[in-house]
Amino acid sequence: xxxxxxxxxxxxxxxxxxxxxxxxxxxxxxxxxxxxxxxxxxxxxxxxxxxxxxxxxxxxxxxxxxxxxxxxxxxxxxxxxxxxxxxxxxxxxxxxxxxxxxxxxxxxxxxxxxxxxxxxxxxxxxxxxxxxxxxxxxxxxxxxxxxxxxxxxxxxxxxxxxxxxxxxxxxxxxxxxxxxxxxxxxxxxxxxxxxxxxxxxxxxxxxxxxxxxxxxxxxxx
Amino acid sequence: xxxxxxxxxxxxxxxxxxxxxxxxxxxxxxxxxxxxxxxxxxxxxxxxxxxxxxxxxxxxxxxxxxxxxxxxxxxxxxxxxxxxxxxxxxxxxxxxxxxxxxxxxxxxxxxxxxxxxxxxxxxxxxxxxxxxxxxxxxxxxxxxxxxxxxxxxxxxxxxxxxxxxxxxxxxxxxxxxxxxxxxxxxxxxxxxxxxxxxxxxxxxxxxxxxxxxxxxxxxxxxxxxxxxxxxxxxxxxxxxxxxxxxxxxxxxxxxx
Amino acid sequence: xxxxxxxxxxxxxxxxxxxxxxxxxxxxxxxxxxxxxxxxxxxxxxxxxxxxxxxxxxxxxxxxxxxxxxxxxxxxxxxxxxxxxxxxxxxxxxxxxxxxxxxxxxxxxxxxxxxxxxxxxxxxxxxxxxxxxxxxxxxxxxxxxxxxxxxxxxxxxxxxxxxxxxxxxxxxxxxxxxxxxxxxxxxxxxxxxxxxxxxxxxxxxxxxxxxxxxxxxxxxxx
Numbered sequence: 229x230x231x232x233x234x235x236x237x238x239x240x241x242x243x244x245x246x247x248x249x250x251x252x253x254x255x256x257x258x259x260x261x262x263x264x265x266x267x268x269x270x271x272x273x274x275x276x277x278x279x280x281x282x283x284x285x286x287x288x289x290x291x292x293x294x295x296x297x298x299x300x301x302x303x304x305x306x307x308x309x310x311x312x313x314x315x316x317x318x319x320x321x322x323x324x325x326x327x328x329x330x331x332x333x334x335x336x337x338x339x340x341x342x343x344x345x346x347x348x349x350x351x352x353x354x355x356x357x358x359x360x361x362x363x364x365x366x367x368x369x370x371x372x373x374x375x376x377x378x379x380x381x382x383x384x385x386x387x388x389x390x391x392x393x394x395x396x397x398x399x400x401x402x403x404x405x406x407x408x409x410x411x412x413x414x415x416x417x418x419x420x421x422x423x424x425x426x427x428x429x430x431x432x433x434x435x436x437x438x439x440x441x442x443x444x445x446x447x448x449x
Numbered sequence: 450x451x452x453x454x455x456x457x458x459x460x461x462x463x464x465x466x467x468x469x470x471x472x473x474x475x476x477x478x479x480x481x482x483x484x485x486x487x488x489x490x491x492x493x494x495x496x497x498x499x500x501x502x503x504x505x506x507x508x509x510x511x512x513x514x515x516x517x518x519x520x521x522x523x524x525x526x527x528x529x530x531x532x533x534x535x536x537x538x539x540x541x542x543x544x545x546x547x548x549x550x551x552x553x554x555x556x557x558x559x560x561x562x563x564x565x566x567x568x569x570x571x572x573x574x575x576x577x578x579x580x581x582x583x584x585x586x587x588x589x590x591x592x593x594x595x596x597x598x599x600x601x602x603x604x605x606x607x608x609x610x611x612x613x614x615x616x617x618x619x620x621x622x623x624x625x626x627x628x629x630x631x632x633x634x635x636x637x638x639x640x641x642x643x644x645x646x647x648x649x650x651x652x653x654x655x656x657x658x659x660x661x662x663x664x665x666x667x668x669x670x671x672x673x674x675x676x677x678x679x680x681x682x683x684x685x686x687x688x689x690x691x692x693x694x695x696x697x698x699x700x701x702x703x704x705x
Numbered sequence: 706x707x708x709x710x711x712x713x714x715x716x717x718x719x720x721x722x723x724x725x726x727x728x729x730x731x732x733x734x735x736x737x738x739x740x741x742x743x744x745x746x747x748x749x750x751x752x753x754x755x756x757x758x759x760x761x762x763x764x765x766x767x768x769x770x771x772x773x774x775x776x777x778x779x780x781x782x783x784x785x786x787x788x789x790x791x792x793x794x795x796x797x798x799x800x801x802x803x804x805x806x807x808x809x810x811x812x813x814x815x816x817x818x819x820x821x822x823x824x825x826x827x828x829x830x831x832x833x834x835x836x837x838x839x840x841x842x843x844x845x846x847x848x849x850x851x852x853x854x855x856x857x858x859x860x861x862x863x864x865x866x867x868x869x870x871x872x873x874x875x876x877x878x879x880x881x882x883x884x885x886x887x888x889x890x891x892x893x894x895x896x897x898x899x900x901x902x903x904x905x906x907x908x909x910x911x912x913x914x915x916x917x918x919x920x921x922x923x924x925x926x927x
Contacts, residue, residue, distance in 0.1 A: 292908035293901045294869035296880060301901060304893040350548035353504050354562035355538040355614065364561060368552045383771075390773035394873050401776060414783035422772045422780060429771035447551045448596045 232413065236420040239407045246403030247424060253320055253399065254386045260321070261328020261385065262378065268329055269336035283333075290330035295388050299323045303395045320392045324385060332381050339374035340366065372447060376440035383432050387425065400424060454518040455479040456618065456649055457503070462512035463524075464498055472498045474673035476512070485644050486651045487664035487681070491696060494671045496653040500622045503651065505537040516540070517617070538566065541611030542620040545627050547603040549595040549610070555582070556591045559610050566614065574613070581609045585639055601632030605639050612643075619643065619650040626655065637663075657700055661685055669693045715895045718886050725882030726903055732799050732878060733865040739804025740864065741857065744811025751816055769809030774867050778802045782874040799871040799878075807864045811857055818852035819845060855915045855922075862911045866904060879903055 236243070271283035290298065302323040307314050314322070343366050351361040393402035404421035408414040457480040464473040472495045480486055488496045501507045503514065505522065508530040514522040521536040549558050559578035563569040582588045585605050595603055604624055611619065621640060625633045637659050643650065644663050654660055660667060660681065667684040669677040669692075677684050677693040688694045715722075750762040769777065781802040786792040793801070822845050830840040872881035883900035887893040 288909060288912075289901075289905060292905040292912060294866040294880065294904055296869045296872070297883075297897060297901045297904060300884070300887075300893075301897045304887065305897055308894055346544065346546055346548045347550065349501075349504075349506055350544065350550070352506055352537075353540075353542040353544075353611070355534070355566045356562060357565070360561075360565040364565060365550055369550075372552055387771075387773040390775045391870075393775070401773065404776075405779065408783065414780075415787060418776065418780045418784060422768075422776050425772045425776065426768060430767060433767070433771060446594055446596055 246400040250399040257324040260325040264329030265332030268333035316397045335377040339370040456482040458515040463510040485665045487660040490670040495673045500620045504542045505532040539617045541616030545623040600628045601635045604636045621652040721882045725879035729879040732868045735800040736803035740807030740811045743808035747812035748815035766809045795876045799876045810860045814853040814856040818849040
């Protein structure tokens, strides 16, 4: 059996286009998903049961079902429910944003909880208003503590985004599979695609470790 | 506020956790503006709870606290406690575990409350903060983060942070208990310095040497009530009450 | 919305969905068997003193952790038969692909918890005269397994969800049966909703158990 990795280079333009779609989709969903996740975390920790109930159901449901099923539901069912056509990109953004919102809300929730009671006592002793307490003491510490896990969530999202290929979105995975099928060279092409994902995700996972150590050092009081 | 009115007037203070664990069972304490009160007593005797109540951190079951002749804390009888936030702002507290804000550097810790509570300008607050830090020998640590400080330094920063709001009363809750022995002195020095400037204070401590040196008055608290209250020579030296004597003998390891 | 619901037509085809669920559960259990055992072995190898062992194992683990599961599965199904000239039946292939993926993630969990066993514990083992093998067996292993339990369970239930990916390479699991049924009955909403509920009904209780274990550990630690 002979390998011909040069074949990958012939399709580099198509692969780059696919990568661009993957990155665009990932970045948009990271941004929207983090905002959603933070709001949901606040709702889940609120004293109001009307906010707490639905937000908990949302998070548990999206964490308790395969992303692939979520994706299929959004692609094939949501247009029927809403009665409007959704572009592939729109469906992809909706599905992955909801996924990112669910996992990042857990990250935010844990970090909000990690700001200790003693810190709040200190705020009272210093006469800080509830608003100043949230904005100047709780939020900055929560964001710092959330940062490494949030970055891990982003890496997960980047990897999960490959699922949109299963519903026909032309991302890196989809393009790779197409080339692989048309050239009958799956070993070269699929390996190359896997390497592209790896080259992006691996440095980020190292960054998570470094950031985590730095933040733990800073917050170790 | 007249000169004769007490600075702090605690009347019939009752406090329990969930109505089951009774921590304070009818405290009456009057404190004059010149007093430096040290509260001693066995663990679980209500010392720290008393300080937390004075700081307005706890709800109370019954009783009231007045400050500077005005009502400050009052139990409403329906389980709710009214705390006058304005009065609370004139009291400062230092905790056992420092409770510095880990995400802010030393100067950031000092200027947060003056800026947010009193609307002070940043430059102005920073100038006052630097003056305080210099006085406490911490000027070169202004840009350090709490995690980079020793326990003694953290506690001195915490004291400076409380002083930034010009409190009329300072509360110290076992501020040297978490420190390594060799770091205790530097923190106690700072508190003695404040005492010389006539800062009214209530101190909870297990350090009897320190209590003797700083107190103008010692209160022995046990079982949620005041057992003995008097000058340090009396309470620490020749206590009148049997329970006080037992406690003092145990902590000083005196055998008769 | 002018879509009239018809859950009955889905329930009439309950048989295939149930068969699919059984395949999914089979994939999950077998993959977990591989993941729990191979993962521990990999964790020991990755902490080896010898770079010749450490580096390839690290590369293996990181490669599985840093690429999408879907490409691992597609790669496995297309490339393994070509490279080694074997095809073991689609369910077996699915089990192997998912099992290797899980082993990589579990190895990380084991490694973290083995390294978290305090030094004093081992010193105490030496002081008590245990030999190195006994120290691993009686001190390191029990602590490591207990500490990594929540993560292992989370990973295990994660692979249950990831197993839906094998539908893409035509393994007849729950997801695959759902897809087929949705097309045959023209009832995507009902079908995919029920499929989602199936997955949820298995995942949710396990994630609650994990939450309970973690809360209990926090309570014991404080």
